[in-house]
Amino acid sequence: MNHHRRAFLKQMAALSGMGAAAPLAINLGALTEAAAQSAGGGYKALVCIFLNGGNDAFNTVLATDSTSWTHYTAHRTPADSSAGIALPVAGTAADSAAGDSDPARLGGILPIDHANRSVHSGRTFALHPALTGLRGLYQSGQAAVLANVGPLLSPTTKANYADPTVAKPAKLFSHNDQQSTWQSFQPEGASEGWGGLMGDCLMAANGASRNEVDAAIIRRSFTCMSPSGTSVWLAGKSVLPYQSGSSSVMSLGSGGKVYGQAAVLDAMAAVLGKASSDGSYAVPARNLLHADHQQVVQRALQAADLLGSGLVGQGVSPWGSTVTSGNYSPSNDPLLKYTSVVDGTQKLNSLALQLQMVARVIATNTVANLGLSRQFFMVSLGGFDTHDNQIRDHAERMLQLDHALTYFNQVLSGMPAGDMRSQVTTFTASEFGRTFTSNGDGTDHGWGAHQFVVGGAVNGTDVYGTFPQYSTADSKGAFSSPDQIENGSLIPSTSVDQYAYTLGKWMGVSHGELSTLLPHIGAFNSPDLGFMKS
Numbered sequence: 087m088n089h090h091r092r093a094f095l096k097q098m099a100a101l102s103g104m105g106a107a108a109p110l111a112i113n114l115g116a117l118t119e120a121a122a123q124s125a126g127g128g129y130k131a132l133v134c135i136f137l138n139g140g141n142d143a144f145n146t147v148l149a150t151d152s153t154s155w156t157h158y159t160a161h162r163t164p165a166d167s168s169a170g171i172a173l174p175v176a177g178t179a180a181d182s183a184a185g186d187s188d189p190a191r192l193g194g195i196l197p198i199d200h201a202n203r204s205v206h207s208g209r210t211f212a213l214h215p216a217l218t219g220l221r222g223l224y225q226s227g228q229a230a231v232l233a234n235v236g237p238l239l240s241p242t243t244k245a246n247y248a249d250p251t252v253a254k255p256a257k258l259f260s261h262n263d264q265q266s267t268w269q270s271f272q273p274e275g276a277s278e279g280w281g282g283l284m285g286d287c288l289m290a291a292n293g294a295s296r297n298e299v300d301a302a303i304i305r306r307s308f309t310c311m312s313p314s315g316t317s318v319w320l321a322g323k324s325v326l327p328y329q330s331g332s333s334s335v336m337s338l339g340s341g342g343k344v345y346g347q348a349a350v351l352d353a354m355a356a357v358l359g360k361a362s363s364d365g366s367y368a369v370p371a372r373n374l375l376h377a378d379h380q381q382v383v384q385r386a387l388q389a390a391d392l393l394g395s396g397l398v399g400q401g402v403s404p405w406g407s408t409v410t411s412g413n414y415s416p417s418n419d420p421l422l423k424y425t426s427v428v429d430g431t432q433k434l435n436s437l438a439l440q441l442q443m444v445a446r447v448i449a450t451n452t453v454a455n456l457g458l459s460r461q462f463f464m465v466s467l468g469g470f471d472t473h474d475n476q477i478r479d480h481a482e483r484m485l486q487l488d489h490a491l492t493y494f495n496q497v498l499s500g501m502p503a504g505d506m507r508s509q510v511t512t513f514t515a516s517e518f519g520r521t522f523t524s525n526g527d528g529t530d531h532g533w534g535a536h537q538f539v540v541g542g543a544v545n546g547t548d549v550y551g552t553f554p555q556y557s558t559a560d561s562k563g564a565f566s567s568p569d570q571i572e573n574g575s576l577i578p579s580t581s582v583d584q585y586a587y588t589l590g591k592w593m594g595v596s597h598g599e600l601s602t603l604l605p606h607i608g609a610f611n612s613p614d615l616g617f618m619k620s
Contacts, residue, residue, distance in 0.1 A: 129451070129509050130133035130593055131461040133444060133494075134281065134319060135437070135487070136269075139470030140261070142480055142533035143576070145173055146217075146233050148195055149553060150210045157556035161523045161574060171476050171524050176212055186428050186478045186528060196221045198231075200406070201548040209553055210292055216484035219492030220538065228495065229538060231615045233553040234569070235585050236518065236534040236578030237267045240609035244568050247577055259531040261471070264517035264522035267350030268582055269319035271605050280586045281462045282322030283603040285309040287459040287595045289325055300392060304456055307389040312464045314441040320464050327464075328389060330447070332439045334415060335394035354429050396454025402441070404500035405445040416442070424489035427481045436489040440465035445497045448510070452503045460593060470516060474528040487514075491540055508542030511618070513589060522556065522565075522574020534569075534576035537585070543592060543619045548615045552579040583607040584615055592618040 148158065153173075162172035173195050180193030198221060213221050223229040237255040246252040256273045257263035263273035270276035280453070289309045293301030309330045310320035320327035400406045401414030407421050408414060414423050416439050423432040444463045451458045464608035467487060472480050491512065498507045519535030534554070554569035554576050565574055583604040590600050591614055600607065607613050 089352075125482050127460050129448075129461075129506075131444075131448060131463060131510045132281070132284075132589055132593055133441075133463045133510060133512040134316070135490075135512060135513060135514045136265075136319075136464060136466040137470045137483070137487070138265070138466055138468040138517045139472070139516070140264075140520055140531055141470045141483075141516040141535060142472060142529050143234075143532075144475065144529075145171065145213050145476075145480060146484070147233070147536040148173065148212045148214075150176070150195070150197065150212045151208055154209070154556045157558045158522075160558045171527065171529070172312055173215065175540075181213070181295050182417065187475055187479050191427070192477070192481055196343055198224055199547055206553055210551075212551060213480070214484045216376070216481050217488045219488045220540075221565075223491065223495060223540055224547060228544060229491075229540040230544050230546050231549045232537045232539060232580065232585060232615065233549055233551040233578050234534040234578055234615060235537055235551060235580040236576075237264065238272070238578050238581040238583070238609075239606050244571065246570055258533060259518065261531075266318055268515055268517055269317060271582070276318050277321060278323060278592075279317065280319050280603060281319040281464065282310050282325050282327065284322075284590050284593060284595050285320070285325040285462050286322040287599045287603075288593065290318060291459045292461075293457045293606035294459070294512035295455050300388075301457070303389050303392060304458065308393065308447075308456065308458060309460065310432070310462045310464075311444075311447060313440045314466045317466075320462060328393075330443060332436070332443050333400060335390050335397060345418060362483040364376060367602055392454075393447070393450065394455070394500060396450050396456075398449045398453055398502075400442065401474070405449075405497045407443045421493060424485050427485055428478060435489050435493075436509065437465060437467045437486050438493045441490055441494040442497070443620065445494065445501070448506065449502050467569060472520070472528050473530060474524065476524075476528040491538075495540065505542075511539065511543055511589065511592065513537060513539045513585075519574075519576055522570060522576075523559070530573060532573075532575035533571075534578035539589075544618050545619055548617070550580075550615050554579065580615065581606060581610055584610055584613055587613040588615045588618055 144158070144162070148400065149155070159172045161525045171189070173189050174193060176194045176197050178190075181190040184191040192215040195215055196217060197210070197212045200206060200211060206328035213224075220229060239253050239255060242254065247254065250259045251415035255267055260296070266272060266274045266276050269279040270279070271280070289305040292309055293304030296304060306324060306326050309325045310327045312320055312327060316327065316329060328508070399414070400416065401408040401419070405421070406414065407419055417434050420432070422435055422438045422442065424435045424438070425431070426433050438442065444465065448461070450456065467483060469479060469483050494512065495507060498510055499505050514537045516535060519532040520529035520531050523529070555567045556566035557565045557570060559565050559574065567581065569576055571577060583606045586604055587600050587607055591597070600613070
C-alpha cells in the first residue's frame with residue numbers, strides 16, 4: 087500500500103467517528119464483509135418506533151391502584167390549577183366542549199389486565215385515553231408493556247445514583263446523547279448500533295436466492311433500512327443502513343451522482359488536504375476519492391434498481407387504498423389518517439406513512455424474490471419533548487402512535503404472502519421518560535420509561551419488568567420511593583441491554599453473539615425478559 091493510500095485510509099478512519107451522520111459517500115464506501123451466521127426459521131423483521139423527545143411514561147402507562155393514584159394526582163393536579171396534567175379516572179366521558187389543554191377533553195384512562203398478577207401484587211394499570219387500538223391489541227394478547235426500562239451499566243439503586251463513585255450512563259437527560267445511548271450504548275458520536283450489529287450477525291442468509299453480486303448488495307443494503315432518516319441503531323460493522331423515502335426509493339441526484347460528484351470530491355479532498363501538514367496527499371486523495379466514489383455510485387444505483395424496480399405500489403391493499411382517480415396520494419388515503427385531538431379533523435399520519443413503506447418493502451421481498459430472511463427497520467415520530475401544552479400535544483402523539491400501530495397490525499394480517507403478524511415484531515423506544523412532577527402544564531427530562539412490544543410472537547396481555555413504586559415529595563422535594571430521584575424521575579429497573587437481548591434472541595442471534603455486542607448484559611441476572619415466544 088503506498089503512502090498516499092495509507093494516509094487516505096487514515097483520514098477515512100478518523101471521519102468514521104462521525105457515525106450515522108457521516109457523509110453518504112463514506113457510509114456506502116465501507117469495505118468490510120460479515121462472517122455471519124445463517125438465520126433459520128423463515129422470515130423475521132424487527133421494527134423500532136423511536137419516539138423522539140422523551141415520551142412521558144407516567145401518562146402513557148398508568149398505575150391506578152389507590153396508593154399510586156394518590157401520589158400521581160398529588161403531583162399532576164397542582165393545587166392552584168383546575169386541570170393540571172393528571173388524566174381523568176377510568177369511565178369518565180370525554181367532554182368535547184373542554185379546551186384542548188384540558189384533560190377532560192380526552193375522557194378516562196383505559197384499564198388493562200395483566201396475566202402475571204403475582205409479580206405486580208396489588209397493582210392495577212391503565213393506558214392513555216387515546217390508546218384504544220393498542221389496548222385492543224394488548225387485551226387480545228398481541229402486545230405487552232415493558233416497565234421502567236432505560237440505559238444502565240449495572241443494576242442501580244437510589245444510593246448508587248447518589249454516589250459519585252458509582253459509574254452511571256454518561257450525559258443523562260441530554261436528548262442527543264441519550265438517543266445515541268439507547269441505540270448504541272454510547273453518547274452522541276457512536277458509529278454502530280445494536281440493531282445494525284445484530285444485522286451483521288444475521289445478514290449471511292439474506293439474498294440467498296440471487297446471484298452473488300446481487301446477494302452482496304442485498305445483504306449489506308437491505309438488512310437494515312429506514313424510511314425516516316439516518317440512525318445509529320441501524321449501523322453495523324458490515325451492514326449499511328439503506329435510507330428510502332417514505333413513499334419511494336430515493337434517487338442519487340442529477341445524473342446518478344451523490345449530491346453532484348465534483349462537489350463531494352472537492353469537499354472531501356479539501357478536508358484531507360487541510361488534515362495534511364505539508365499538503366503532500368491532497369491531490370492524490372482526490373484521485374483516490376474519484377475512483378472510490380465511482381464504486382459508491384455504482385453500488386448505490388444497483389441497490390436502488392434492485393429495490394425500486396420491484397417495489398410494490400402504494401395504492402394497493404392492504405397497505406393502501408385508491409380513493410380518487412389518477413395518481414395515488416397518501417394525503418387522500420383514509421387508511422393513513424387519524425383524527426386530531428386539537429381540532430377533530432382527519433390528518434395524514436407521518437408514522438403510518440413510514441410503516442406503509444416498511445410493509446411495501448416486506449411485500450417486495452416476496453414479489454421481487456430478494457431472498458431476505460432477516461430485516462431491521464427504524465421509523466420515528468417526533469414531538470415528545472412536552473415541556474408545555476402536554477395534555478394537548480402528548481394526546482396528539484398518542485393518537486398517531488395508536489393509529490399507526492393498529493394500521494400496521496391490520497396491514498400485516500393481510501400481506502400477499504399471508505398473515506405476517508407473527509413474523510414482524512414492533513417495539514417502541516425513546517431517549518428517556520419524564521418527570522413525575524408537573525412544571526405547570528408540562529414535564530421535564532427524566533430517565534426510565536415504559537415501552538410497548540407488539541406482534542403475534544409477543545407473549546401479550548402482561549406487564550413485564552418491575553413496575554416502579556410512586557411517592558409524594560416532602561417539603562424539600564425529596565421522594566421516599568426507592569425508584570424515584572429528582573422531580574420523581576425513575577431509575578430504570580430494566581436495562582436496554584435486556585430489552586435488546588430478548589428481541590435479538592427472537593430474531594435468531596446467538597447467546598454468544600448477544601453477550602458480545604450488548605456491553606452490559608453480563609451485569610444482569612436475567613437477560614431474557616420473557617416477553618417473546620420461543
